[in-house]
């Protein structure tokens with residue numbers, strides 16, 4: 001089975017004190033560490049596991065800058081066979097444009113399965129996968145937590161709300177967006193990444209693709225971003241740890257939890 | 260006067276809450292703009308819930324067929340595409356749920372109507388919708404506009420509003436037959452599988468001591484488990500802890516885990532992503548410990564401690580055993 005896996009490098013914001021940039025269109029990213037999108041890490045692992053079972057190749061693709069090649073090398077170290085970086089130049093990317101470019105590179109190739117993450121950890125859109133499937137004209141499923149291929153189809157699990165899964169049969173070629181927890185992504189060492197640097201990493205320029213102005217026109221635009229007001233919310237408990245602990249025990253008692 | 264479409268979401272013979280949340284949002288927009296509220300119900304034969312939906316909408320367009328009983332992304336997408344081509348709705352609401360995430364962006368490409376996903380608010384500005392979304396897992400808000408189009412698609416986040424019926428609508432029902440030339444769907448629904456019950460039922464606990472990715476290492480789970488035992492509480496967690504197999508899935512709180520209603524919820528190293536906090540709406544008092552003072556969890560907590568969770572855990576243990 002030949003598998004394409006689409007991956008993105010995203011800033012790590014969980015513990016960062018975020019600031020809004022001058023244009024008020026995004027946060028300041030210069031000081032943030034960047035990592036592979038968590039969902040995409042699971043997608044790479046799944047692609048490699050499936051290839052180990054069925055044979056074929058895994059190709060990792062990202063639209064990004066030279067710095068973003070870091071995650072392609074990571075994917076190669078995890079077992080991907082080839083990597084492609086599509087350089088967007090200074091093009092503005094929304095979910096539509098991203099999916100349109102990916103489709104142009106993927107279409108016509110010899111693939112059975114395209115994997116994406118369910119969503120990217122930056123803008124939390126969750127749309128590139130299903131859009132890409134429609135551009136390619138193939139079957140699609142979102143939030144996949146299990147894939148069992150059998151010939152030209154697969155039995156898959158799709159995560160629903162409230163701890164329930166749906167079981168579906170889906171025909172190849174198909175696109176599936178992967179949910180976290182589908183597998184246990186393997187550990188990647190620096191050595192592994194160095195070794196994998198011998199594998200093929202191709203760079204394509206968006207300008208060289210056969211795309212019209214309309215294909216590359218954003219369908220949605222961020223007009224402004226802002227931090228939510230800090231005033232609302234919790235009563236902050238201050239003091240040393242011992243005082244904090246005492247206060248927590250008091251709150252428990254006040255709320256009918258006896259300790 | 261154009262339509263605002265609301266795509267009804269149902270599962271196992273029941274309408275899901277998101278449907279009424281969308282109908283409520285759409286009815287508010289209709290009031291301002293005199294649009295027509297049209298609910299779209301694709302379901303099996305004799306969907307019992309038609310009567311629940313009708314009073315919320317000016318009309319209900321319903322297509323009934325066994326194949327629509329359980330969600331099928333290909334059929335839903337194709338039928339909605341045809342309805343869009345016929346009625347040119349100004350807005351189409353779909354839930355930002357597993358259901359909606361599986362076909363709404365594809366419908367956008369197919370119909371050429373731009374989409375914004377996971378929206379928490381919508382307003383109409385100069386005849387064009389403008390949406391509010393959360394990015395970076397709720398740490399930042401974003402206002403997004405659309406390229407000009409005849410119609411737009413919006414997926415709405417769950418539980419961002421409490422539906423309240425302020426007016427009765429006509430609810431005229433139009434039954435249509437399934438088009439005979441629908442393409443063969445490329446996927447087939449087999450069955451639902453419920454996650455197995457576990458040794459503990461977190462939804463029954465009075466005190467939940469809940470851990471998130473901030474727990475760092477698997478070894479640390481035991482440290483917090485000891486605290487939960489000392490407090491007579493039950494340990495629960497956010498999704499990454501289950502994804503890493505540090506706790507079994509029946510400990511997970513959130514949209515894809517369980518909804519809980521403890522008297523006190525103690526959140527340790529949990530950032531407060533929407534999918535997590537949706538599960539603690541029923542909690543009495545929420546106390547959050549997080550070293551990031553801007554963590555979204557503080558916006559839904561009663562008490563906050565901006566500190567290393569391990570310091571707080573140790574101090575509590577000392578107090579309780581000393």
Ligand SMILES: Cc1cc2nc3c(=O)[nH]c(=O)nc-3n(C[C@H](O)[C@H](O)[C@H](O)COP(=O)(O)OP(=O)(O)OC[C@H]3O[C@@H](n4cnc5c(N)ncnc54)[C@H](O)[C@@H]3O)c2cc1C
Nearest residue numbers: 471472473497498513514515516528529530534535550568
């Ligand atoms: C369809 C879908 C369904 C989902 N369902 C669920 C669900 O049911 N439940 C769920 O929880 N998530 C769910 N998620 C995932 C959700 O979006 C978040 O990714 C997840 O909740 C984040 O978990 P977290 O807060 O533990 O981790 P993070 O967001 O990584 O946050 C970790 C926090 O710990 C803090 N921290 C780190 N170290 C320390 C320390 N030593 N002391 C104190 N604080 C510290 C950090 O400041 C940070 O705020 C779902 C996602 C999707 C797309």
Ligand SMILES: Nc1ncnc2c1ncn2[C@@H]1O[C@H](COP(=O)(O)O)[C@@H](O)[C@H]1O
Nearest residue numbers: 006007063116117119120125126127128
């Ligand atoms: N720039 C990109 N390059 C390659 N794949 C991407 C890119 N952006 C998004 N994706 C893929 O689309 C998924 C969903 O992203 P999003 O729709 O932005 O939330 C990600 O998990 C990736 O698999």
